[in-house]
Amino acid sequence: MADPLLDIRDLKTxxxxxxxxxxxxxxxxxxxxxxxxxxxxxxxxCGKTVTARSVLKLIDMPPGQFAGGQIxxxxxxxxxxxxxxxxxxxxxxxxxxxxxxxxSLNPVYPxxxxxxxxxxxxxxxxxxxALDEAVAMLRLVQISNPERRVHDxxxxxxGGMRQRVMIALALACKPKLLIADEPTTALDVTIQAQILxxxxxxxxxxxxxxxxxxxxxxxxxxxxxxxxxxxxxxVVEEATVEDLFxxxxxxxxxxxxxxxxxxxxSATVRRRLEQIPGTVPNLLNPPEGCRFAARCGFAVETxxxxxxxxxxxxxxxxxxxxx
Amino acid sequence: xxxxxxxxxxxxxxxSLFGISLVLFVVLALAPGDPFGELVTNPNVxxxxxxxxxxxxxxxxxxxxxxxxxxxxxxxxxxxxxFVSRVNVDTLILQRLPTTMAVIGxxxxxxxxxxxxxxxxxxxxxxSLFDQIANTFAFIGFSLPTFFTGLLxxxxxxxxxxxxxxxxxxxxxxxxxxxxxxxxxxxxxxVTVLGLFQGASLVRYVRSSVLEVIKLDYVTTARSxxxxxxxxxxxxxxxxxxxxxxxxxxxxxxxxxxxxxxxxQIFRVPGIGSLLISAMLxxxxxxxxxxxxxxxxxxxxFNLIADVLYGxxxxxxxxx
Amino acid sequence: MAGSTPASPxxxxxxxxxxxxxxxxxxxxxxxxxxxxxxxASLVALGVVVLAVxxxxxxxxxxxxxxxxxxxxxxxxxAHPFGTDDLGQDILARxxxxxxxxxxxxxxxxxxxxxxGVLVGATAGMSRGRVDAALMWLAxxxxxxxxxxxxxxxxxxxxxxxxxxxxxxxxxxxxxxLVIGGLRWMPVARLVRAQFLSLREKEFVEAARxxxxxxxxxxxxxxxxxxLGPVIVAGTIDVANAIIAESTLSFLGLGFPPDIPTxxxxxxxxxxxxxxxxxxSLFPGSAMFIAVLSINFIGDGxxxxxxxxxxx
Numbered sequence: 001m002a003d004p005l006l007d008i009r010d011l012k013t014x015x016x017x018x019x020x021x022x023x024x025x026x027x028x029x030x031x032x033x034x035x036x037x038x039x040x041x042x043x044x045x046c047g048k049t050v051t052a053r054s055v056l057k058l059i060d061m062p063p064g065q066f067a068g069g070q071i072x073x074x075x076x077x078x079x080x081x082x083x084x085x086x087x088x089x090x091x092x093x094x095x096x097x098x099x100x101x102x103x104s105l106n107p108v109y110p111x112x113x114x115x116x117x118x119x120x121x122x123x124x125x126x127x128x129x130a131l132d133e134a135v136a137m138l139r140l141v142q143i144s145n146p147e148r149r150v151h152d153x154x155x156x157x158x159g160g161m162r163q164r165v166m167i168a169l170a171l172a173c174k175p176k177l178l179i180a181d182e183p184t185t186a187l188d189v190t191i192q193a194q195i196l197x198x199x200x201x202x203x204x205x206x207x208x209x210x211x212x213x214x215x216x217x218x219x220x221x222x223x224x225x226x227x228x229x230x231x232x233x234x235v236v237e238e239a240t241v242e243d244l245f246x247x248x249x250x251x252x253x254x255x256x257x258x259x260x261x262x263x264x265x266s267a268t269v270r271r272r273l274e275q276i277p278g279t280v281p282n283l284l285n286p287p288e289g290c291r292f293a294a295r296c297g298f299a300v301e302t303x304x305x306x307x308x309x310x311x312x313x314x315x316x317x318x319x320x321x322x323x
Numbered sequence: 324x325x326x327x328x329x330x331x332x333x334x335x336x337x338x339s340l341f342g343i344s345l346v347l348f349v350v351l352a353l354a355p356g357d358p359f360g361e362l363v364t365n366p367n368v369x370x371x372x373x374x375x376x377x378x379x380x381x382x383x384x385x386x387x388x389x390x391x392x393x394x395x396x397x398x399x400x401x402x403x404x405x406f407v408s409r410v411n412v413d414t415l416i417l418q419r420l421p422t423t424m425a426v427i428g429x430x431x432x433x434x435x436x437x438x439x440x441x442x443x444x445x446x447x448x449x450x451s452l453f454d455q456i457a458n459t460f461a462f463i464g465f466s467l468p469t470f471f472t473g474l475l476x477x478x479x480x481x482x483x484x485x486x487x488x489x490x491x492x493x494x495x496x497x498x499x500x501x502x503x504x505x506x507x508x509x510x511x512x513x514v515t516v517l518g519l520f521q522g523a524s525l526v527r528y529v530r531s532s533v534l535e536v537i538k539l540d541y542v543t544t545a546r547s548x549x550x551x552x553x554x555x556x557x558x559x560x561x562x563x564x565x566x567x568x569x570x571x572x573x574x575x576x577x578x579x580x581x582x583x584x585x586x587x588q589i590f591r592v593p594g595i596g597s598l599l600i601s602a603m604l605x606x607x608x609x610x611x612x613x614x615x616x617x618x619x620x621x622x623x624x625f626n627l628i629a630d631v632l633y634g635x636x637x638x639x640x641x642x643x
Numbered sequence: 644m645a646g647s648t649p650a651s652p653x654x655x656x657x658x659x660x661x662x663x664x665x666x667x668x669x670x671x672x673x674x675x676x677x678x679x680x681x682x683x684a685s686l687v688a689l690g691v692v693v694l695a696v697x698x699x700x701x702x703x704x705x706x707x708x709x710x711x712x713x714x715x716x717x718x719x720x721x722a723h724p725f726g727t728d729d730l731g732q733d734i735l736a737r738x739x740x741x742x743x744x745x746x747x748x749x750x751x752x753x754x755x756x757x758x759x760g761v762l763v764g765a766t767a768g769m770s771r772g773r774v775d776a777a778l779m780w781l782a783x784x785x786x787x788x789x790x791x792x793x794x795x796x797x798x799x800x801x802x803x804x805x806x807x808x809x810x811x812x813x814x815x816x817x818x819x820x821l822v823i824g825g826l827r828w829m830p831v832a833r834l835v836r837a838q839f840l841s842l843r844e845k846e847f848v849e850a851a852r853x854x855x856x857x858x859x860x861x862x863x864x865x866x867x868x869x870x871l872g873p874v875i876v877a878g879t880i881d882v883a884n885a886i887i888a889e890s891t892l893s894f895l896g897l898g899f900p901p902d903i904p905t906x907x908x909x910x911x912x913x914x915x916x917x918x919x920x921x922x923x924s925l926f927p928g929s930a931m932f933i934a935v936l937s938i939n940f941i942g943d944g945x946x947x948x949x950x951x952x953x954x955x
Contacts, residue, residue, distance in 0.1 A: 058543055083552060090549030103540040106559055107639055108566075117558075118548040153638045169544070342784040350797055459681070462943070466936035468887045470894045470907075471928040474914055478925075482918045574786065581791030585891055589914070599792060600895055603799050615796050618789035626787055 003075070004031035005177055005209055006055065006094075011069035013047075013054045016062060020284045024050045026233040027069070029310075032177065037203065037210040039224035039241075041217065041256065045280050047233040048213045049099075052179050055211075056096055057086055091118040095170035099182040101162035105154035105169075112138075112150030115169045122173050137168035140205075141198060160191035167198060174206055181213045196223055217260045221245060229253050232281050232291040235310055239317040249319035251296045252276070290321070328640075332630045336623050343619040344397065348390050351612070397616055403609035407602070412613040416595055420617070423594030426513050427583050431572070433518030434525055442529025443561055449534060457526060464523020469582045473516045473589040480512065487512055491592040513590045517582050521575065528571045532564040539563075566636045573629030580618050672948040682944020685937035692934050696746060699739035707740045707904060708732060718922055725926045728912060734923060737904035738930055744905045745886055746934065748820055752885035753878050755824025760831025761867075761874070767832065768839025779836070782829040790826050794888065795897055797822050815899050823888045831877050838870035872949030879942035883935045890931055906931045 013025040025047040032038045040048045053059050055071055057078065071078040073089060081089075098104040106114060115137055116130035125133060131150065138146035141164040154162060163183060170178055180199060184192035200223055203210055212224055220227055220241065227244045229237040229252065237250040248254045255276040278295035281287055287294065293303040302322060310320040396402070402412035445454040467475075481489035488509045536542065537560050545559040546552075584596035591597065595614050602610035634640045677683060710730045717727045725734035767778040798818060805814035851864075890907030892898030894914075899905050901912070906927040913923035 053543075056547055058546055060538075087549035087551055090547055092549065096544075096547045098540060098544060100540050104544045106541040106545065106563065108563055108637060117545075117550055121548070121550045121554075155639050166544075169548075338780075339784060339787055342780075343788060346784070346788060346793075347796075350793070350800065462681075462936060462939055466883065466939050467932055468890055468894075468928075468935070470891065470910065471924075471932060474910070474917060474924050474928065478917050478921050482921070577787065577789045577791075580789050581891070584791055584795075585895065588895060599795065600897075603795060603897060611796060611799060615789070615792045618792045622787050622789050 004072075005034045005036075005074060006211070007031040007070075007072040008051070008055070009070045009072065011051065011054060011071060012067035013050050013059060013064060014067045015064050022283050023067075023233055023286065024283060025054065026283075026286075028230070028233070028235050029069075030228045030235065030238065032209050032211055034176065035203075035207050035209055036226065037212060037224045039212045039214060039220040039227045040230060041214060041220055041227060042230035043215060043280055045283075046230045048230050049181055051230070052096070052181050052211065052213050055179060056090055056094055057081075058096075088122075091170075091175065092122045092173045093175055094177045094179065095173065095175040096179040096181065097163070097166050097170050097183045100186050101159050101166055102186065104166055105162060107154055110151045110153055111157070111165045111169075115150075115165070115172050118169070119172050133172065134168070137172050138165070140171075141165070141168045141202075143168075159187055160195065163187060163191075163195050164198065167195075167202065171202060171206065171208075175208060177209045177211065178203075179211045179213070182215070183212075184219065185215070192219075199223070217256050221260075229256065232286060233283055234291060234320065235318075236292065236321070237317075237319045238310070239314075239319075243314070243317050247314070247317070249313050249317070250292075250321045251298050252292050253319075328634055329631060332627060332634070335630070336627045339626065340620065340623045343623065344394050344616075345390070347612075347615060347619065348393060352386060352389075402613040402616070405602070405607050405610045407605045407607045407610070412609050415598065415610065416613055416617055419593055419595045419598050422592060423583060423587065423596060426510065426517065426586070426592060426594060427579060429510065429514045430517035430521060430583075431579070433514060434520075434522035435572075437518070437522035438525030438529050439561070439565075442526045443533055443556070443564075445526070446530045446533035446537060447556060454530075457530075461523045461526040464519055464526075467520070469516050469520050469585045470589060472519065473512070473586060476512045476516060477589070489590065491590045509590075513586045513592055516586050516589075517579065520582055521579055524575065525568070525572070528568055529564065532567050533560055536560050536564040562636075566633060569629050569632045569636065573626050576622050576625040580621065676944045676948035679940075679944035679947050681940045682947075685940035685944070688933055689937040689941065692742065692930070692937070693746065696739050696742035699742075700736075703735055703739060705733045705736040707737045708902065718920070726920065726922045728909075728920075728923055729916065734909070734926055737909055738906065738927055741904040741906050741909055741927070742930060742934075744816070744899065744903060745889060745907070745931070748816070748823070748889040748905075749882040749886035749938075751820045752823040752827070752888075753881040755820060756827040756881050756885075757831055757874070757878050759825065759828035760877075761835050763828060764832035764835025765839065765867075768836040775836075778832070782832050785826065785829050788826065791888075791891065794822055794826065794892065795895070798892065798897055811900055812903055815903075819889055819892065819898060823885045827881055827884065831874055831881075834873045834877055835870050838873065875949060876942055876946045879938060879945055883938040883942070886931065886935055886938075 008028060008030050011025055011028045012023070015022040015024055028047065028051055030038065030040070030051075040051065042048050050059065050064075054066070055073075055078070066079050069079075073093065078086065078089065105111065112131050112134040115134035116125070116127070119125045119130040119133050120127070123130075135146045135150050138150055143149055143161060143164055149157075154165070157165060167183075178199075183199065184195050187195060196219060199210065199212075202208075210223075212219070214220060224241055226240050227238065228235055229244075229250065231252050237244070237248070237253045239247075239249075244253065245257060248257055259276065276295055281291050281294065287304070289302070289304040289306055290296070290299070290308055293299040296303065300322070306322075308320045308322045310318050313319050400413045402416075404411045405415055408415065441457050445451075445457040448454060477489040480487045489512070491509050491513065542555065542559050545555045550558075580596075583594070584599060586592065587594045587596035588600050595617060599611060599614040601607075602614065710732060712730070715727065715729055717723055719726045723733050723735065725738065728734060728737075763778055763782070767775040798815075801818055802815065805818050808814060809817055889898060889905065890910070893905045893907030894911045896911055899908050901908065904912075909927040910924055910931075913920065913927065916923055
């Protein structure tokens with residue numbers, strides 16, 4: 001791969017809580033090339049959202065802290081960047097769409113004004129020009145009657161429509177990378193497909209890269225080119241979509257793939273396959289060795305003692321498992 | 324904001340005015356030794372007035388008729404007259420109301436001007452040194468009773484330093500700037516006492532409201548837009564955090580009136596608060612009734628203003 | 644310690660998996676309370692004040708109405724540690740006596756407010772529908788009453804009647820306590836009602852109901868203990884507010900009669916002598932301030948300890 005757009009190296013984002021230090025992201029590496037769609041998959045609490053927020057430095061500090069690693073954006077490390085410099089990256093180069101469309105828009109401003117805000121800051125547009133651009137963006141994300149809707153408040157939109165507004169807001173400054181943090185999780189199933197379709201369409205139109213955070217393997221298969229699987233603050237497997245679905249190496253990935261609901265499978269089979277037994281380990285004092293060992297059907301003695309490193313098991317395919 | 328919304332708010336205010344008047348009347352009706360009767364038997368009252376009063380209050384009518392009649396009389400501003408100063412109660416109150424409103428208004432402005440910046444800064448860096456100091460001072464502020472703060476200020480600025488007059492007077496000689504300056508000088512201490520007390524509790528409300536808002540999703544969205552922390556704080560956090568504070572300011576109004584009565588009494592400010600106290604010390608029942616009624620109406624009025632402000636600040640309410 | 648426990652990071656930011664608490668609830672609460680240094684200091688300060696007004700008369704057996712015209716307006720000295728007033732009465736003795744009244748008023752008024760509040764709140768919480776709506780309307784109405792004017796009005800109207808029945812001291816005490824308490828039950832009622840609404844649906848209440856617990860039993864044994872935390876906090880703050888309310892009345896000359904030197908009353912007598920005898924005002928004012936401030940801080944500490952989710 002040529003020089004990646006975003007290169008996260010050994011990132012450690014920790015949180016100091018009353019109960020102790022939570023290593024939410026503990027040595028995570030991944031990279032995204034220009035125009036690529038990378039899916040980051042894992043259960044809730046695995047650190048994928050923290051990783052995504054770390055990139056835009058949207059972690060509250062304290063209690064959060066960067067305990068190590070680099071976030072290279074086009075070769076430049078974002079971690080030591082002062083706030084004013086960071087603000088020039090936000091929205092203009094890296095933008096983000098969040099999980100909860102119902103709460104991600106400020107209820108007291110019309111949506112047009114919220115879209116226009118970043119345009120006015122970053123592109124120095126006048127109020128009028130920014131609002132016109134907001135109308136154009138709303139039209140682009142297929143909101144009907146955008147000239148009128150631009151003056152409406154968030155509570156006048158449905159959940160799916162608000163997520164469209166959020167996408168318009170994120171894309172207003174034509175970023176090179178869009179981080180979509182579970183953009184469809186909070187939506188109805190029928191709306192989910194529409195929003196994913198819209199994301200793919202926007203990606204083609206603007207040629208940006210997408211970092212898609214999700215816990216649904218089904219979504220990954222439809223949209224991404226490469227996949228990073230995270231478990232308990234670590235990357236456990238990384239591969240192209242085809243490779244991952246054809247030859248999953250890590251038992252956790254295998255479990256995730258088996259948990260995809262299938263229309264052809266009978267209900268009884270599906271239920272049995274759906275779940276991975278056990279729960280995510282306590283990140284306050286994670287177990288020694290492989291963090292998945294307690295839930296793994298193949299675990300052997302060494303798994304509980306030595307943490308398996310992420311190693312290349314096939315060209316472009318990495319996994320952190322001794323098997 | 325629609326006219327509909329305003330109208331609806333006005334209609335909501337009527338039951339509370341009705342309720343407050345009912346409470347007042349019940350208190351009066353339960354009081355031993357009919358206060359109206361006292362009026363009727365007071366030797367200072369001329370006989371023809373006494374007869375007129377007896378007819379007007381209809382002391383032997385059923386209680387609900389008395390209530391209705393009393394309420395209508397109060398609403399028409401027909402509050403009887405003071406038998407100490409021999410002036411109609413409504414004239415007396417109207418003379419003094421502007422002073423009270425000016426002191427309360429100025430102190431509220433002062434309180435808000437202290438509370439918003441301090442509360443926001445404290446919440447922006449929770450548990451920082453500034454937050455801890457602000458919090459401690461807030462506790463001191465609302466633990467100091469207004470009458471003690473007033474005495475302390477008089478002690479320091481009037482007795483020790485001799486900078487400010489400790490008695491408020493409406494009879495300042497001169498005109499133009501010197502007159503205005505004197506007026507401001509004598510207002511400083513009453514306004515400060517009331518403003519600091521109110522500001523101290525507001526600081527905590529503002530701080531907690533900001534802390535609530537600052538962790539909401541749309542603030543993260545605003546941060547992700549790269550508009551700068553200052554704009555995020557002012558346009559997205561403070562703007563939204565002030566919505567509940569408006570209601571809290573209105574809820575505090577009854578306490579503020581209490582503080583105003585005390586402050587007026589200490590500094591001899593000729594407002595309706597000191598009027599109430601002197602009327603009580605002189606057993607001037609019609610004045611006591613009138614002032615209490617005016618305070619009740621003011622509470623309802625401020626609640627109404629807060630409601631309208633709330634609707635103006637929060638589009639979700641006004642458009643519903 | 645700036646107020647409350649540090650907020651735990653939101654679910655999205657810190658996927659912390661809490662370790663099971665190893666403490667009992669009471670010990671856990673005490674552990675949190677102890678972290679609030681100002682609250683702990685206040686507990687000590689309030690303890691000193693309470694101890695002083697209880698055992699004070701034994702240590703300082705000077706009559707409160709011992710008039711001595713040879714010692715008028717004397718500044719603090721060995722004979723009179725807090726000085727004397729315009730009648731030569733010992734201020735320390737008067738403050739010790741007045742403190743008993745002031746603190747007792749605060750405590751009893753709080754109990755009145757609690758009882759009314761818990762009764763109203765529990766009734767509203769148990770009986771949804773119209774009764775609930777009516778009671779909450781009443782609470783809203785009482786919240787918007789101009790308290791001090793009404794307090795003054797009631798005392799003005801009823802004072803003589805109660806004096807005749809219960810004597811000058813008892814009458815005023817009962818009246819003040821009832822009226823202050825009667826105007827402060829609303830926050831408690833709302834808290835109790837809110838707890839009812841949220842707790843009623845919780846599993847353990849469901850379970851108790853399934854086991855056939857009676858309504859009264861459910862309220863007394865299951866719901867009230869859970870509503871206790873916020874109510875205790877509100878009650879603590881109420882004591883401070885009631886002390887201020889009583890002092891305000893006395894300061895306006897409309898509370899206790901002159902021969903009962905509550906802190907507010909002493910301040911009322913002292914205020915015209917600010918220029919010649921500032922100490923006369925400073926001692927009662929400071930006593931009141933220390934009592935009220937420490938009660939407020941203790942309330943804050945209790946909030947951290949018992950009701951950690953609330954910010955204010």
